[in-house]
Amino acid sequence: MSKFNDRVFGLVMLVIAVAYYYGATQFPVPFGGSEAVGPETFPKLLAVILAVCSLYMIVKPDADNPWPVATTFLELGIAVVVLIAYALLLEPLGFIISTMLAVGTLCWRMGAKPVKAYLTGLISGAVVFVLFTYGLELPLPLGLLEIN
Amino acid sequence: METLHYLSIGFGVALQPENLMFALMGCFIGTLIGALPGLGPANGVAILIPLAFTLGLKPETALIMLTAVYAGAMYGGRISSILLNIPGDEPAMMTCLDGYPMARKGKAAEALAISAIASFMGSLIATIGLILLAPLLARFALTFGPAEYFALFVLAFATLGGITGKNPMKTLMAAAIGLIIATVGIDLSTGTQRYTFNVLELYEGVDFIIAIVGLFAVSELLFFIEEKAGAGREMIKVNPLKLKWREIVAILPTTIRGGLVGFIAGVLPGAGASLGSFITYTLEKKIVGKKGYFGEGDPRGVAAPESGNNGASSGALVPMLTLGVPGSGTTAVLLAMLVSLNITPGPLMFTQNAELVWGVIAALLVGNFMLLLLNIPLVGVFVKILSVPPMYLLPIVTMVAFVGIYSISHSTFDLYFMIAFGVGGYILRKLEIPLVPVILGLLLGPEMEKNLRHAMQISDGDWSVLWSSGLSIGLWAVAIIGLLLPVIVGPILRRRMQAAKSKVD
DSSP: OOOHHHHHHHHHHHHHHHHHHHHHHTSOOOTTOOOSSOTTHHHHHHHHHHHHHHHHHHHSOOOOOOOOOHHHHHHHHHHHHHHHHHHHHHHHHOHHHHHHHHHHHHHHHTTOOHHHHHHHHHHHHHHHHHIIIIISOOOOOOGGGOOO | OHHHHHHHHHHHHHTSHHHHHHHHHHHHHHHHHHHSTTOOHHHHHHHHHHHHHHTTOOHHHHHHHHHHHHHHHHHHHHHHHHHHSSOSSGGGHHHHHHHHHHIIIIIHHHHHHHHHHHHHHHHHHHHHHHHHHHHHHHHHHTTOOHHHHHHHHHHHHHHHTOTTOSOHHHHHHHHHHHHHHHTOEEOTTTOOEESOTTOGGGTTOOOHHHHHHIIIIIHHHHHHHHHTOTTOOOOOOOOOOOOOHHHHHHHHHHHHHHHHHHHHHHHSTTTHHHHHHHHHHHHHHHHHGGGOOTTSOOHHHHHHHHHHHHHHHHHTHHHHHHHSOOSSHHHHHHHHHHHHTTOOOSTTHHHHTHHHHHHHHHHHHHHHHHHHHHHTTTHHHHHHHHTSOHHHHHHHHHHHHHHHHHHHHOOHHHHHHHHHHHHHHHHHHHTTOOSHHHHHHHHHHHHHHHHHHHHHHHHTSOGGGGGOSHHHHHHHHHHHHHHHHHHHTHHHHHHHHHHHHHTTO
16 A cells, blocks of 8 residues: 555645745735734644644555546546536536536436437426526526527 | 523424425425435535525525425435445444345335434434523523634534544644635735735635535535446335334334434534444444344334434534534534524524524424425335436536536636535545535634634733633643544444444445
8 A cells, every 4th residue: 555645645735834824924014013913823823733734644644545547537537627618618608508518428428328418418407497597587698599 | 481482483483384395395305415325415405505595595594494404314314225225424324234134125115114213203302402402502602702712613623523533633634724725815804815816706715605515516526437336226126115003112212212312422522423323323232132133124223323313413403503613514514504694603693593593493393294204105206316327416416516606606717616626625535634624614714713813812912811711721621632532442433333334245
């Protein structure tokens, strides 16, 4: 069992703790002079706690959980890209089309048959759209389907 | 007497038709959420918060609905434990031990009915406990000053990992991460910009609802993809129910014991529902002794943990409502709802927002009856939905999370933020860093800093004020014990729980 994960994460957090502490020292002195507890006190305290925890993780790391193999990593990457694309296309394409694409792709990648997957996406998107726009009067973007 | 008076006010609120309707809806959705493996109660409540907002519900209605979801999820967890041998949520793990063997013997319907009755009894006992204990604790908490509150927050973080938690340093680290994220934005008392990097969206700080939904919902999707668990597992068919009165009466003593022990485990910091159901199961095994056939489908082995975990979940509401300090993930999410409704949780809530608090408590009682009625005749409906494979379910759940977040502010920036939190949550879970302290840090950060400031202003910058009163010393002591105990007792308890679990597999 390697203990690589905890060490790397601890190191990253240690860097963040130092940067965070430095950031706290750079706050301008508040109007009316400084007090016993200024805006920088609490962050400084937190930075110290984070640094101690990071050091502990570096010195006494737990055994690693196995990371997924490369193909699974690719699937995870696809899922994240799909989610980002979903957020990106929600307004231009409209809710129903973007939901069909996003939910459909996710279902498909998780093992559903493509036709069934995209049909699930289309139906769920349409149902939620109708529910929100007419039931709750919260309009979701219609995008391409909009008729001028 | 005073309590009865308030309780009648509470029933007045809970029995309004609108509130009844939302409670029923919450119970139904909650049972569903609890039943679906991979959609835990904290996760489910988190996804519903933005929806409750966009519906424009009144505070008490929103909270009643979400509390009903919470109670329902505790009921639902047992369904997949019994039929699939996978706990729907963590506390339902112990229900697998006898529930699944019972189902394999062709007594699935009986196991489901017994567990529903046990859940009902556990909840009922604990809700009565809540009614008796909460006002007392709230009155006591009025004597807390800022220094005591600061110590109390530290205690909450220290005990959050629970006695069974693996690595207290990781709990602490998670809390620090949450608190650090909470400092982003304009400092409330001086107006100083902190860590905003001149990004306009960061001025108001990080919205914890976005963080919660991202951490839970999106990371869950990623975990399912990794485990390739899209197809789901084979389920045991439910037989027609043949339960005799005698059998119900036979488990009643078990459920009463379970409810009491569960309630205590729920109230105490660091214990929680998982430990509650474990203790009740072990206790029952001891009491029944050789007459039982635990592990092979003894009905008492189904009833004990179910009453225990439902009792614990109602008990966990006590510190959340009276002190504003939640002891579990789901109560933390409920607290998020309160904070975003601009209600300051804590002892004052019992006097200032009496209608809300007592409305929620009365709704718990009403909801419990609803859940019993829902769960015995309608169990078939839940079983049907449970057979939908996760590969369809999780993408749809993710979509609902997107809609919820988008409909709060209609900004896609929030969605990117949510995805980032999801990826972060996935990494943290991979490293076995718990997510709940992160969320609690996000939630309590501002309050904690405010109390620290007040304490220091009163003492004129003398740090020893934080541990100068007897009460605060006591709180610090419990906090330190809470951090040390997992290191000493944790391995033993964990080994026992593991041993009990591996007997089934």
